[in-house]
Amino acid sequence: MTDVNEHDGGERDDDIVAAEYVLGVLPDAERTKIARRIQEDRAFAMLVAAWEERLSGMNEAFGEERPPSDTLGKIEDRLFAVDPVHKKANAGLWTSLVFWRGLAVASFAMVAILAGTLVMRDIGSDVPREELVASLSADESDATFLAVKAADGEIRITRTGAEPPSGRSHELWVIVADRDPVSLGLVTPEGTTNTILPADIARMPGDALTLAVTLEPAGGAPDGKPTGPIVAAGHLKKI
Amino acid sequence: MIDDTADIADLIARTALRDRAAFRHLYKESSSKLFAVALRILNDRTEAEDALQDIYVKIWNRADRFAGGGTSPMGWLVAIARNHAIDRLRARRSGHSDIDKHADIADPRRSPESEAIASSERSRLDGCIEQLDEAKANSVRAAYLDGYSYQELADRHSVPLNTMRTWLRRSLIKLRECLEA
Numbered sequence: 001m002t003d004v005n006e007h008d009g010g011e012r013d014d015d016i017v018a019a020e021y022v023l024g025v026l027p028d029a030e031r032t033k034i035a036r037r038i039q040e041d042r043a044f045a046m047l048v049a050a051w052e053e054r055l056s057g058m059n060e061a062f063g064e065e066r067p068p069s070d071t072l073g074k075i076e077d078r079l080f081a082v083d084p085v086h087k088k089a090n091a092g093l094w095t096s097l098v099f100w101r102g103l104a105v106a107s108f109a110m111v112a113i114l115a116g117t118l119v120m121r122d123i124g125s126d127v128p129r130e131e132l133v134a135s136l137s138a139d140e141s142d143a144t145f146l147a148v149k150a151a152d153g154e155i156r157i158t159r160t161g162a163e164p165p166s167g168r169s170h171e172l173w174v175i176v177a178d179r180d181p182v183s184l185g186l187v188t189p190e191g192t193t194n195t196i197l198p199a200d201i202a203r204m205p206g207d208a209l210t211l212a213v214t215l216e217p218a219g220g221a222p223d224g225k226p227t228g229p230i231v232a233a234g235h236l237k238k239i
Numbered sequence: 240m241i242d243d244t245a246d247i248a249d250l251i252a253r254t255a256l257r258d259r260a261a262f263r264h265l266y267k268e269s270s271s272k273l274f275a276v277a278l279r280i281l282n283d284r285t286e287a288e289d290a291l292q293d294i295y296v297k298i299w300n301r302a303d304r305f306a307g308g309g310t311s312p313m314g315w316l317v318a319i320a321r322n323h324a325i326d327r328l329r330a331r332r333s334g335h336s337d338i339d340k341h342a343d344i345a346d347p348r349r350s351p352e353s354e355a356i357a358s359s360e361r362s363r364l365d366g367c368i369e370q371l372d373e374a375k376a377n378s379v380r381a382a383y384l385d386g387y388s389y390q391e392l393a394d395r396h397s398v399p400l401n402t403m404r405t406w407l408r409r410s411l412i413k414l415r416e417c418l419e420a
Contacts, residue, residue, distance in 0.1 A: 019411040023382045024321065025389045028329035035322070049310065054418050056314040057364030058383050059272075067274040067291055072266050075295045080259065152296055196300070198330075199293045 018047035022055055029224035032183060036220065078152040078202075132206040136213055136232035137161070143170070143231040145187065147211050153202030155184060155211070158192045161232070164215060170231070171220050174201055175210040186220050187213060206236040247312040248305070255302035262299060269313065270295075273320040280324035280386040290327055294320045321383075328386045367417035375410045382407070 020026050021034045038045045136145040136157075144161030157172055164170045170189075173181035174197060184195040196202075201209065214221070215228035247268060253261030273294055277287040297319055305315055368376045374396060381387045387395070393403035 015415075016408055016411065019415070020408070022318075023379070023407070023411065024325040024386055025382045025392065025407060027388060027390070028326070031326060031329060035326075049306070052314055052318045053311065054415065055364065055383055056311060056317065057361040058380065059276075059314065059317045060361050061380075061384055062272065062275045062279055062317070064271040065275040065278050066271050068288060071270070071274075071288060071291055072263065072295075075266070075292050076259075076263075078292065078296055079299055154300070194300075196296065199289050 014044055015047050015051075018044065019051045022048060022051040029222075032224050033220070033222070036185065081151060132236040132238055134211050134234040134236045136211055136234040138230060138232050141231045143213065143215075145170075145213055145232050145234075147172075147234070147236070149197070149206060149209075149236050153197040153199065155195050155197060156192050157187055157195070157211075159187060159189060163189050167218050168228075169216050169218050169220055170213050171216045171226070171228075173212045173214065173226060175212055175233075176201060176204065176208065181212065181226055183221065183224055183226075184211075206238070209236050210234070211236065247316075251298075251302050251305045251312055251315070254299060255305065262295075265298070266295060269316050272313065273316060276317055276320040277324045279384060280321065280328055282385075286327065286331075287324075290320075290324055294323050297323065321386075325386045329388065363418065364414075367414050370417060371410050371413060375406050378403070378407060379410055379414070 017034065021031065026034070038048055131151070132149040134147045134149070136147060137143075142162040143159075143164075145157050146160050147155055147157040149155050155172070155174075159170070170187040172184040172187050172193070172195065174184055175181050182198060182201065184197070185193070187193050197209075210233060212226075212230050212233040214226045215231050216226070217228075221227050247265070250261050250265040250268065254265055270291065274287060274291050277290040277294065278284065281287045281290060298316065301319070305312065368379055371379065378387075378392050378396065381392060381395070389403055389407070390400060392407070393400045396403065398406075
């Protein structure tokens with residue numbers, strides 16, 4: 001997509017890409033890449049914000065339309081619903097043999113930190129009910145990950161095994177029967193990565209979902225489709 | 240929709256601090272606008288309702304990234320809604336083009352209040368869009384308001400994809416120059 005402005009230099013090109021993104025005309029794969037860049041590149045994010053402001057004069061043309069009256073309740077259920085029974089289940093994390101067995105490959109320290117985070121979330125008031133856990137691994141791969149899915153569709157994933165080789169990135173995918181894998185973005189090498197499942201997938205029963213991590217070129221799969229080998233995969237399970 | 244941008248900005252800031260009452264209030268003040276955005280782009284009520292849920296989950300999770308300062312809070316919310324609706328539309332349409340779905344778009348419904356708030360920003364942008372050729376002005380509006388892709392716009396105007404891309408890129412540059420003049 002450099003046929004028009006390649007003579008204008010990089011900065012100018014970036015501004016046009018930002019404008020095209022805000023206008024909304026780009027195909028899916030490009031939008032995914034640009035959305036990622038907005039997260040990582042502050043200067044570019046400012047170009048996007050400037051275009052959002054410039055074109056916002058059209059926003060009034062959308063008019064207004066009252067949503068169904070139960071929508072706020074559904075949103076609050078997704079974000080805040082607390083199930084007291086589940087609190088117990090989470091507290092039982094420490095003593096769940098199945099859970100610990102499933103994590104044999106994960107280092108103790110990592111798991112302790114992550115489990116600690118789960119317990120912390122329980123103390124806070126924003127606890128989503130029904131967290132599911134997946135331990136991701138594969139034969140002949142030393143990459144392992146631990147992922148937690150909250151009821152609101154948020155996924156938190158932490159690397160517990162090998163780092164990606166330099167110049168490559170780990171990319172997380174959710175796999176559902178009869179569909180192409182859907183990218184959930186890159187897994188940061190350090191710390192916990194937060195991402196969110198698309199709503200239609202978030203509503204599926206957790207055990208219908210497989211999470212997989214592939215090895216991709218730095219910055220992720222160029223066309224929104226996995227190109228590298230699966231280095232780790234696992235099913236989401238109730239704790 | 241309240242017009243007081245300071246109030247909306249304040250509600251977003253309090254949402255970032257995990258104030259659920261503020262979030263509920265923010266929903267009440269903004270959901271009719273954001274639902275209209277999702278409905279216009281997705282052109283399907285059930286899907287727009289799903290999208291609206293996702294949009295507010297994102298707003299809850301990203302409220303701490305709202306920059307404040309010179310940014311328009313309602314513009315920021317609409318951008319989240321538009322981006323989400325367009326992403327859904329692209330995912331739905333990938334591999335095929337169902338351009339006819341949008342062939343018969345109803346006039347946007349406007350409340351008397353929002354009709355009355357004829358912001359100077361809007362008329363300024365409208366004035367700049369009017370300076371473009373009619374086909375290009377229509378393409379800019381169809382892309383922004385209805386979520387048309389380059390490919391769909393090219394099909395609609397019976398021009399090659401690259402021609403449409405060039406048209407719109409030049410139109411965007413002209414708009415920027417006009418708005419900054």
